[in-house]
Amino acid sequence: MSYTIHLSKDKRFKKLMDGREPFVLKKRKDIPVYLCASIMSQQLSTKVADVIYNRFLALYGGKTPNPQQIIDTKPETLRSIGLSNAKVTYVQNVARFAIEQGLDLKTLNKMSNEEVVAYLTQIKGVGKWTAEMLLMFALGREDVFSPDDLGLQNAMISIYKLDREDKKAFREKLLSISAKWSPYRTYACLHLWHWKDNTPLK
Numbered sequence: 001m002s003y004t005i006h007l008s009k010d011k012r013f014k015k016l017m018d019g020r021e022p023f024v025l026k027k028r029k030d031i032p033v034y035l036c037a038s039i040m041s042q043q044l045s046t047k048v049a050d051v052i053y054n055r056f057l058a059l060y061g062g063k064t065p066n067p068q069q070i071i072d073t074k075p076e077t078l079r080s081i082g083l084s085n086a087k088v089t090y091v092q093n094v095a096r097f098a099i100e101q102g103l104d105l106k107t108l109n110k111m112s113n114e115e116v117v118a119y120l121t122q123i124k125g126v127g128k129w130t131a132e133m134l135l136m137f138a139l140g141r142e143d144v145f146s147p148d149d150l151g152l153q154n155a156m157i158s159i160y161k162l163d164r165e166d167k168k169a170f171r172e173k174l175l176s177i178s179a180k181w182s183p184y185r186t187y188a189c190l191h192l193w194h195w196k197d198n199t200p201l202k
Contacts, residue, residue: 003142003184007191010180012159016191023190025140029105032067032098034138035120036091038130040083048082055081067103070095090125097123105139113141136186145178145185147171155192 004022008014028034040056041049059077060069071092078088097103101122108116113135120131132146146152153174156162160177164170181188 003187006184007181007188013181013188013191016159016195020191020194023187025136025142025186027105027140028138030064031103031105031108031134031138032070032094033064034134035094035103035123035126035130036070038133039087039090039094039125042087042130052082067095067098071099086125090123093123093125108139113144136189141186143183143185145175145181145189147174147178149189151196152189152192155196158196159192 004017007017036056037049037053040052044052056078057063057065059065059073059081065073075085075088075092078091079085083091094103101119108119111119116135116139117128117131120126120134121128129146129148132144132149135141135144136146153164156174156177157164160173162170162173178185178188
């Protein structure tokens, strides 16, 4: 696979990939529900997030709901599965945005990575990190790097012996190192997460 050849130019990174199967990116059609699941999982362990998401699906007979069904669900019903008041609002914001503005693959596929981030972060409750994860795990974009992701930061601190005391210099170093991985930065992130064993929720 071409990305492994490119990333192997970074000698420290090459060690991470030795013996690993290449990653394959996938596209998802259920963008609104993916975003809702991302919001539900914020600040929760994977285990707890999975429980809440399964309770969410159970509200709709175990099937993926459409945006109108989510809007029609009473806030107290959504709270009953373990969502905070804020998350209930954010989840319904996503559903409303999907109906009013469009959150389908066809719409998002026409946009650049930067345009997708700008478009999605209009939704109250969707931040830059969530939009970057959607680019990687739902739209299958190959060249995304998320400098604010703690797992990526920790992995790069270990591998490249970085110091995060000066936040501005640290961020610039992250961006400088990751720039060398372009146009395959998403695959680099996947290897870093796998190496640290703290993959974000997909």
